[in-house]
Amino acid sequence: MNHLSGHITHIQSQTHLSLVQVLVAQHTLQVLLIDTPQTADYLQTGQNIELLFKETEVLLALAPFSGNISVPNQLPCTVQSITEDTLLSKVLLDFDGYQIVSIITTPALQQMQLALGQQVVAMVKANEIMFAS
Amino acid sequence: MLEVQLNKTLMSAQGTMKLEVDTVIEPGKITTLFGESGAGKTSVLRMLAGLLKPDGGNIVVNGRVWYNAAQKIALPPQKRSIGYVFQDYALFPNMTVRQNLEFAFASKKIARQNQVQVDQLVELVALQSLQHRKPHTLSGGQCQRVALARALVTQPDLLLLDEPLSALDQTMRQRLQDYLLQLHQKFSPTILLVSHDVGEIFKVSHQVLVLEHGHITQKGTPRQVFAxxxxxxxxxVVGKVLDIVTEGVVYIVSVLAGNEIIKVVADASDITQLNPGDEVLVVSKAFNPLIRKL
Known part of the structure; x- marks a missing residue:
């Protein structure tokens, strides 16, 4: 799984859900979860927290990405390595010193014509990120 | 509430071991005693039951003193309100299922007065059609259901379960765990369970006490202790790794969770220290699973 660490900067809660902003290496990420500060003691601004998400939930777009898309987390990354296999391929990315892995289908990789050193945007939906504390 | 302070020097093949336990057991909860063989788990149960004399300490159950070394109080087993279930169920072979339950009462008269209670338990563990059979005609799982029902029929203050499910196969184990949870929901007995099975502990217990070399080294919910x-x-979901196969850039991990085999796609970084047989936690967000009525 992918790991990032940061600290909570803002929490917006309803009765059961919260949308939490986390600052990771100068970038603000949004995380949606079924918890509120009343149900989870780590939900406090300033709290250091680890973010976990699955490699297969990381979408890639060529940078600069100019389309309009509903994914709030758009992380500027550099392609470090590509491992291509029959159906799936693994792309290792550098995100401000963090390593992020994206696993995408090989046809998708091929149509993007990704190359080493290329600038891409790694996208992760807010509901795909978990907190670990 | 159960206050337990016990110390006892135990002799074993490895030499002597000093058992020193000081803890509180929550009423109406299932607490698991977890630890390696020889850590002193069964000795703790036997001392609580009055079958093994401690060197010193204090046992207070719901305000009643069962044992106090300083005051020289040591209630005999029959004066302690306990139920005890062993791995080998220890049913009376010459009695029927129903007679085994009735024999748990102090006299035939009390047993007669509690027929409703007997009926209720026989029904809860689904033994109605087997209640007039003798134990040797039953399967291991059925015998263990009888043993559980018998231990609960007098509504004891404390139910001690010493690895009651470890001799059963996986499917039967799952079913017995379900019965145990149903019984617990119905009667809320205070249960102290000895178990080695992490999946079982996650499923049935509220609290875990980790016993190492005669001392409690960790205490908490299963999640606090094991994750x-x-x-x-x-x-x-907690499960056991059955198999890890590679498919190009990913790995596919098969995990036995309860009776179900689930599959998880994993990255190389996830499986570096993972081997078949390992206990694992499989986690997803509540947003991902689909749900549909069966």
Missing amino acids: QQQISGKFQ
Whole structure:
């Protein structure tokens, strides 16, 4: 799984859900979860927290990405390595010193014509990120 | 509430071991005593039951003193309100299922007065059609259901379960765990369970006490004790790794969770220290699973 660490900067809660902003290496990420500060003691601004998400939930777009898309987390990354296999391929990315892995289908990789050193945007939906504390 | 302070020097093949336990057991909860063989788990149960004399300490159950070394109080086993279930169920072979339950009462008269209670338990563990059979005609799982029902029929203050399910196969184990949970829901007995099975502990217990070399070294919920990290994902399943296969750039891990085999796609970084047989936590967010009526 992918790991990032940061600290909570803002929490917006309803009765059961919260949308939490986390600052990771100068970038603000949004995380949606079924918890509120009343149900989870780590939900406090300033709290250091680890973010976990699955490699297969990381979408890639060529940078600069100019389309309009509903994914709030758009992380500027550099392609470090590509491992291509029959159906799936693994792309290792550098995100401000963090390593992020994206696993995408090989046809998708091929149509993007990704190359080493290329600038891409790694996208992760807010509901795909978990907190670990 | 159960206050337990016990010390006892135990002799074993490895030499002497000093058992020193000081803890509180929550009423109406299932607490698991977890630890390696020889850590002193069964000795703790036997001392609570009055079958083994401690060197010193104090046992207070719901305000009643069962044992106090300083005051020289040591209630005999029959004066302690306990139920005890062993791995080998220890049913009376010459009695029927129903007679085994009735024999738990102090006299035939009390047994007669509690027929409703007997009926209720026989029904709860689904033994109605077998209640007039003798134990040797029953399967291991059925015998263990009788033993559980018998231990609960007098509504004891404390139910001691010493690895009651470890001799059963996986499917039967799962069913017995379900019965145990149903019985607990119905009667809320205070249960102290000895178990080695982490999946079972996650499923049935509220509290875990880790016993190492005669001392309690950890105490908490199963998640606090067994998971190194608290993870926010709401879809959490504990299971055992059956198999790890590679498919190109990913790995496919098969995990036995309850009776179901689930599959998880994993990255190389996830499986570096993972081997078949390992206990694992499988986590997803509540947003991912689909749900449909069967």
